[in-house]
Amino acid sequence: MAALYEGYTLCGLVPAQNLTSSGVHGIKSERDDDHVLITDSARSVTLYKVSDQKPLCSWTVKQGRSLTCPVVYNSITKEYVAVSDNKVIQIWKEDDISLDKAFKATLSSDVWQVHSTQGAEPVVLFQRGAVRFLDSILAAPQQTVEDVLAHEEDLRWSTHLVADSQHCVIFTTEQKGDHFLYLQRLNPNSLQKYRLEREELGLCPLSFSVALREKHICLLYLYPNGRVYQSVVPLRAVGSDDGSQTLTLPRTLLLSLSVGEGHLEAASALILDEAHVAVVGVPHPSAGAGKDFLCIWNIHFQTLQAGKEMAGKIYGQLWRFSNKLFIPHGKSLSVIRYECPKSCLAIAVGKMRQARIEECKGPSSVPSWSNVLHGEKVEPPRTADARKTRMSRRTQSAPSLSIEQILELIKTEPVEKVQQEVGAFISSSNTTDLQLVAGRLASALVSRSLADLTFYTGGLLSQLVQSRNLCYSICPDLLLLALEKRDYFLCQLCLQFFPDIPEAITCACLKAFISMTDSDANILNLDPASVSFMDMLITKDNAQDGSQNGCSYTSVKNDSLEIMDGAVPKENTQTPLEETCPVSLNKAVLLNEILQASYSENCLLPHLKDLSSQHALVFLQYLQFLYLKYSQDAFPQRKELRSPTLNQVMDWVCMVLDTHFTVLVMTPEAKGLLFKLHTFVKSQVKLFSELGKIGSSLQEINKMKAKKEIGQYSIEIIELY
Template sequence: MAALDEEIMLSTVVLGAGPDGLLGVEPTDKADQFLVTDSGRTVVHYKVSDQKPLGSWSVKQGQIITCPAVCSFQTGEYIVVHDNKVLRIWNNEDVNLDKVFKATHGNYFAYVQMLNSCTLSKYTLLLGEEKSIIKNFTASVDRKFIYLMSLSSDGCIYESLIPVYPSDTDKNQKVVRSLLLKTVVSGSSQKEVALTVLDQNHVAVLGPPIPASKECLCIWNIKFQTLQTSKELPQGTSGQLWYYGESLFMLHGKYLTVIPYKCEVSSLAGALGKLKHSQDPGTHPIPHFVNWETSQECELGSPNSEQSKRILRRRKSEVSLKPEVPASSQLLLAIKKDSEKHIELELRKLLAVKQTPDLCTIIGDVVAGLVARCREEPAFYPRNCLLQLVQTHVLSYSLCPGLMEIALEKADVQMLQLCLQQFPDIPESVTCTCLKVFLSIGDDDLRKIDVNMESVVDCNDGVQDEKMEEQTGIVQNGFSPEADGCHSCDSDSREKARGAVQETSACPVIAQRAALLNAVLRSAYSDIFLLPYLKDIPAQHVTVFLQYLYFLYLKCSKNASMTLPGIHPPTLSQIMDWICLLLDANFTVVVMIPEAKRLLMNLYKFVKSQISVYSELNKIEVSFRELQKLNQEKNNRGRYSIEVLELF
């Protein structure tokens, strides 16, 4: 026997907050208490028996919660994800979600478990330039590779190749993904999408094909990049798709719907829809696809003859005895004539196999082949392939001297930054040319380029430094911007000093340009060979670079360790050396620029303060030496010693 008790009405405020109702209801660590998450911005903690909320939390305007909030029964903390990438963890005492623990999930990992050997391999999926998130994925496998396909929020399908037998199971290996199909669903759609592999050449995609359109089920031919068929689903779906046998399963409206499908053998004629599916009356059906290996020596009308079977067996035995062509040889052949997409596929196969001792030579040959074709065909520039090759960490400038020249012609600053970070033997002339390119590109164009920002100092914290604004007379590591040689303390001088502090605390360049300049600062060079090339840089660009170097020095001065924050930032020694080099090469030109007057005065004060610091340090060093001598004499008292005097 079963019975239903009287219903309990909770507040309806949450239901009105989100456009699509609720994301979920989850239990907490206490009985009779639940977390209710709407599809907008709010999480409410309810106690059902009291019919009232115990607390509520909301993300900021413009953010959206993308999964139901859950409770950790071990710690009693609540966890939620908003905007598909930011994790928040809080408890009942927390009031503002902006001030609680925050983590961002930007890395995606793939784990491969081998059951026979009980080994687990971890792979980091490198998303490349795309700033999208993975909304759905599927995978297929053959004897050598796992083909991982992902449907991203930009509406495109990407593919990553993962080796079935990894070279090093203990190492976190990196896998690059490449574009497989472009814009198969609307990138601006907030609805869930789904992806599944049907066979070697076909995938099924569930989602709206264009903005503001109804959901559709589409089958794409990935070999020929064509849409084979589509079916509109006006009642909407749950964004879930299953595939078993020759049937596709999905929730359409309120019903579980089954759609049988059929994919013919992939060919160019079939992909373009030019196959004839009708037969003339009285004719025998002839197969659309002919195995030319078996039909060369027998008639098409007798495909089952003994002669054709013998020929087929002989062909198979010949193929099995033929040695497999190495992946490197296939790639070198593909570079000469194939498309960029096919070259990228062969490259991923090469990089996915176990590394060999001659990998450095192979990678060098591949880069040389790509660069040679770039020179022959100006429109050919396989950027993704070249980026993957540089990231193998086995290249140098002397091994592929033409690579940076091509990147300079294309003004590919991301490639140049990566080469500056990886190559230890870049000539000073090339380094200076990169510097000119980095300083000449406009801010608007740089903001659109994806560069490595790990070495960039936070360019905004200096402006917000209250101590620097309120106490402009503080001496930091021996340097005070107010110490201009005048000891007067009138209000005008204080205002000027405060203005100088605020001016030098703000970063003079945007973050992208700062990242590129840091790559130049960290590159190896010889000052004797670099100095002549620095004279060719325009004076305005020299001024900007000097302002940035001075800004970095002020950042170093704030820390007792005289180091910059971040990953692989420029060192104080590198900053000082580049300031000296730029002034030596361009002082007579820079001194004539009105905008550089204040900068040169600040640099003069900075050098003067450094001389004072080193002078005091020398005094301290001498004092320590004297104390050390006195300590040694004190320890040696009372001990027997022999002194030998030689008279000449």
């Protein structure tokens, strides 16, 4: 999952007196991503080395002048380029102390911005839409430039990129409520004009961001209503290439963010990679009003993956260089390092190694978020159950209460009334509608339960979790509430269906499950498939002889004699197959959910250290029990039963030993357990060593070329050594 790490302040800010502007005119990279140029809205530009958090140089234009666009760095000539008073271009080197003696050239038209990309010649974008290379402008500063934009059409945003040695300047404009996108290609020159689709109520985009993907330009833009759209623009010219033909630019809705009451005023969305978008100035789904956050959303899976509250006012500005985000807030400019792993389902939901987990859950009729956002209708599978469901829904009346009325009812009505009305609302809502409101319902129920100790609706929360329309980030207090109320069935459901549970919460569940008494565990009503698996595992009369998968009793006994030189402790003389489960059945079922939970090892280990030595010992004993059962050839692996895999068991054994080895070595009760685990590991090493030899032999056989003279039938002898 994506992550935001601890940030630091790069420099202080001097915001405008009305607090509408941060005072930062722009941030541009210099020789590399560790050096940035920060242009303030007054008269100065400063070069910072980000990793050292200190300024290296600073330059200021003389009194009476002002910098009208961000200063850029020309990586070819190692010079800085600035525009003052809209028409004066100034160029200087790092060694120059004063700008009074720097090169100056006064142009014939106002400049909107100078753009520069590493290793490419800078380009100049004029306020009326003309684009020129910097060198051609400096050769004749007073040359006349054409007006590309129509009357009353003004520039709003621009950027520059280089694809396959071709420069592309992209800028947006506004004319009487209509918004346009221009794509100016240089060498050879061509201009393409697109019209953006109008948003409801005539809203104007708050921010734009672009990325180059497979010879297409992806444009991302955020509206004040919280909707984030994406448009794809081909690099190759389409139709007329002189800008006379205006094409309609199709768009795709990527995110529909909740903005609360009213509209956003200062917000920004920035592309991080193909799957992740950074958003600032949009309320966090689980935070109260008045709190400003920087968030990372996964647009493929529609999940909030990371969030960090920013102190002070947010100005809607956000820049990215390498793996660092630059964000002005309050009176400081912060640098926050982020990480976005490659976007695939396995990584988006964490370390999910069990390949058959979806088979255990059964088919799902929930449509994808993309279909919900795009308004496409998805028909559920045409099964008998589906037909029965549709027929039963026809007989039900439409819900008598709206979602807003339901939310108000949850705040004040008693438990019985809430259970009746909310339960009816959930039952009568179709899949798409419930998908959109499940988070709001869960948050309202959890908030009421936390505020009122006498109020708790575990059944409704379980129903919402089982609908698979929730994740941890949508309602982070839900699982904590279940632990507080000791609703372990709800905890089990959350562990099964939430793909984004933090490692700290996973460890909190582990401690709660191990600490639970057997008497409390025996009265729990848990998932039948999980209970069936453990019941089969504990009560099945497995064969007592024969070999196991890499762990036969004979090999274990011989390994034990080798290690202990014949001095085997009494507690280790029993056959491993005679091991009994060290915990009760229901407690084992809950521990199995922990083993199958998503996690990142680096994040999990620090929290795993909080387990007491006694709890770690019990957990290891249970893991040893699972390992022995899984090692038996007679043990049936049934896909329809929800169960951890052998790899998951071994991973947790390694992590628990890594975090508690010193304490366990000094604990007398753990001596026999550690001895057995050592023999199991040794037998596994032997098994994989032999498998490696076989694999190498098979590879060599595969490389051997077949003889052409071999007929339809032949016998060959291949010696393996």
